[in-house]
Amino acid sequence: MTSTRADREAVHVGNAGVRTHPGAAGRAVAADRPTAIRNVVLVGHSGSGKTTLVEALALTAGAVNRAGRVEDGTTLSDHDEIEHRQGRSVQLSLVPVEWGGIKINVLDTPGRADFVGELRAGLRAADAALFVVSAADGVDGATRMVWDECAAVGMPRALVVTHLESGRSDFEEMTAVCREAFGGDDPDAVLPLYLPLREGPRDASGGSGNGSPAVTGLIGLLSQQVYDYSSGTRVAADPEAGQLPLIEEARNRLIEGIIAESEDETLxxxxxxxxxIDLKTLTEDLERAVARGTFHPVLAAAPPAAGARQGLGTVELLELVTGGFPTPPERPPLAVTTPEGEPRPPLTCDPGGPLAAEVVKTSSDPYVGRVSLVRVFSGTLRPDAIVHVSGHGLADRGHEDHDVDERVGALSAPFGAQQRPLERAVAGxxxxxxxLSRAETGDTLSARDHPLLLEPWVMPDPLLPVAVQAHSKADEDKLSLGLARLVAEDPTMRLEQNPETHQVVLWCLGEAHRDVALERLRSRYGVRVDAVAHRVPLRETFGAKATGRGRHVKQSGGHGQFAICEIEVEPMPGGSGIEFADKVVGGAVPRQFIPSVEKGVRAQAERGVAAGHPLTDIRVTLLDGKAHSVDSSDAAFQTAGALALREAARGCRVDLLEPVAEVRIMVSDDCVGPVMSDLSGRRGRVVGTEQAGPGRTLVRAEVPELEIGRYAVDLRSLSHGTGRFSRSYVRHEPMPPQLAEKIRAGEGEDG
Structure with a gap:
């Protein structure tokens, strides 16, 4: 991140008391210049309190009433039926609020690993991240991984400790955990700005009920002010004499940490x-260090009590976001090309510049139709404008590339179930x-006469297959359209029409992702589907040399059919496919019918000769045959060729071949043993391991695909959510005889 602070509307962190704010309830929060915008994404594991924190921030900013409701009576979390029913976030959501004249776009992301695509979309759209950590649950491995990803691109980050009301909560201990987890080589870059003020016993809703003090306020380490929330609104006061010694050590450490990041080398x-050092200097240096991504303050937050106007720590958070987090113009210039790949000058965040916006989320509204959440990086987007849609390189997942013009519909700011109209959206x-009927997640919107393309962000590969079939004939008629719309909304999902197994397969990120997808098909598109067992495409081959004779002779009056051929079949090395050779002598089979025999053999090989799987890795040699001058035909010799191959199979062992995948697994060093042991139980062969960075190991193995259908779920359990893997087809190889017999028996029962 660049560190320029020109034209920043600053709200100094940790300065004095409550800021009067007019609130934004009932109107769209709009911004007329990029410097008056902050884009922040909330990151944290499921149950850490992200959505509760968003609602508390909206209440403090005046965007919702004291009951946490918008003016139509709904809450911010009422807009999605599935989320409302599950009580957990399953998609990226945007809540714009206003504080001190600054528009804050708060992006709430799901915490479950199955919805990491929504998290990555939120990271793409934001300029800074708030990591939400539960004081009761600690820091999980997946959150550490996201922190490292943000660090790699220099995204500014801060931490918010929640669930302070829990009986197991300890802010000081949690701060120490955060310093160890996120501090890296510089733990003094992760320090608290405030300490919680506990007073009186917890009430019945305060966790364990053990009588330990409840958190009623915060003590500002820089300002040395006490911020009391016990009345439901933040009230600033001078500390009591006995409180100052309690904060001295933490305050000195914070000051030293800020000064270490200062650009003033004399400080x-x-x-x-x-x-x-005066408070103004310290505050300005803190803001610069936060915006550069070199200092990561730790704050505390708690939801508001019933009837309260502000939740504990929410004012401090809003001041940090507006005063410390970067403005969109501070984001590095964005690399762009033409849709044909020709480079163009990097774009800055200029409302008067060329239009470049990106679709970061696609959803469907039952009344409006498709709705695209867009981040404007350059230029100004206006309603009814004609834009060029370019993107996006995910054709392998069922998302076609786009290069079309479309007319923009209405612009709006989402707020719970509402869409509040906007006159324009400026850069940032x-x-x-x-x-936008054609645009999908990841596509670029640009000027029609100057089309541009932004480099897409990395999408996780869906690796959990779910075979589906229509529940009824009525559902079958709507299935294709429903699946197409579902996949258009979610680039982490891949739709496959498998030509070998004849199954429709949705590739998902996990079981929760699968369940949400099938529920959306039902509730949003009116398509009921049944999940069925996913079939792996097996193949067959001959286990030994064999011969066969195909005789197709029919005389039914008039023009008959006559064809006889004799073939020899021998197995070939894996990957050979099917070879056809002609050794007929003396014209026993006329030359014009030899291609007919081959065509019949190949057609029968595609249908299989034992269990209905395609036949491969054989050489078929035509040795002899007979023809009739009148009754022989192309169709007759095709049939004879197919019959000859089937007869050869009856006199020989036919082996089942299963696909084998190369699997590349990235895990922490302490998980390598369990992962390798698990691979062995899946008939896998480990072909190598290598160090892949501090504390990370890459394991390469070859594993039958029959054994890794649920590996996306199982690896997550083995690695505590931190493991990642990729897979690619290598070859088909013979299946163990006992397993082949079991599969044949199962297929016979299905038949």
Missing amino acids: MDRYLAGED DLACVAK
């Missing part, structure tokens, strides 16, 4: 010499766009 010498802002 540390002055501090060590005993000079009292986010908005919802209606009626």
Whole structure:
């Protein structure tokens, strides 16, 4: 991140008391310049309190009433039926609020690993991240991985400790855990700005009921002010004499941490010499360090009590976001090309520049139709404008590439179940766009006469197959359209029409992802489907040399059919496919009918000769045959060729071949043993391991695909959510005889 602070509307962190705010309830929060915008994404494991925190921030900012409701009576979480029923986030959601004249686009992401695609979309749309950590549950491995990803691109980050009301909560201990987990080589870059103020016993809803003090306020380490929330609104006061010694050590450490990140190289010498650094200097240096991504403050937050106007720590968070997090113009210039791949000058966040916006989420509204959540990186997007849609390189997942013009519909700002109209969206802002019928997640919107393409972000590969079939004839008629719309909304999902197994397969990220997809098919598109067992495409081959004779002779009056051929079949090395050779002598089979025999053999091989799986890795040699001058035909010799191959199979062992995949698994070092043991139980062969960074190991193995249908779920359990893997087809190889017999028996029962 660049560190320029020009034209910033600052709200200094940790300065004095409650800020009067007019609120934004009932109107769209709009921004007329990029410097008045902050885009922040909330990251954290499921149950850490992200959505509750978003609602608390909206209440403090005046966007919802004291009951946490929008003016139509709904809550921010009422807009999605599946989320409302499950009580967990399953998709990226945007809540725009206003604080001190600054528009804050708060992006709430799901915490479950199955919805990591929604998380990555939120990271793409944001300029900074708030990591939400539960004081009761700690830091999980998946959250550490996301932190490292943000660190790799220099995204500014701060931490929010929630669930302070839990009986197991300990803010100081949780801060120490965060320093160890996220501090890396510089733990003093992760320090608290406030300490929780506990007073009186917890009430019945406060966790364990053990009588330990409840959190009623915060003590500002820089300002040395007490911020009391016990009345339902933040009230600033001077600390009591006995409270100052309690914060001295933490305050000194914070000051040293801020000064270490200061651009003023003389500041540390002055501090060590005993000079009292003024609050304004410290605050400005803190804001610069946060915006650069080199200092990561830790704050505390709790939901508001019934009837309260502000939740604990929400004012401090809003001040941090507006004062410390970067503005969109501070984001590095964006690399762009033409749709044909020709480079163009990097784009800055300029409302007057060329239009470049990106669809970060696609959803369907039962009344409006398709709605696209768009981040504008350059230029200004206006309703009814004609834009060029380019993207997006995910054709292998059923998402076609786009290079079309479309008219933008209405612009709006989402707020719970509502869409509040916007007149425009300037560079740096986010908005919802209606009626983009072709644009999908990851596509670029640009000017029609100057089409551009943004480099797409990395999407996780869906690796859990789910075979589906229509529940009824009525559902069958709507299935294709429903699946196409579902996949258009979610680039982490892949739709496959398998030509070998004749199954429709949805590839998902996990079981929760699968369940949500099938429920959306039902509730949103009116298509009921049944999940059926996913079939792996097996093949067959001959286990030894064999001969066969095909005789197709029919005389039914008039023109008859006559064809006889004799073939020899021998197995070939894996990957050979099917070879056909002609060794007929003396014209026993006329030359014009030899291709007919081959065509019949290949057609029968495609249908299989034992269990109905395609035949491969054989050489078929035509040795002899007979023909009739009148009754022989192309069709007759095709039939004879197929009959000869089937007869050869009856006199020989036919082996089943199963597909084998190369699997590349990235896990933490302490999970390598369990992963390799698990692979062995899946008939896998480990072909190598290598170090892949600090504390990470890459395991390469070859595993039958029959054994890894649920590996996306099982690896997550083995690695505590931190393992990742990829798979690619290598070859088909013979299946163990006992397993082949079991599969044949199962297929016979299905038949």
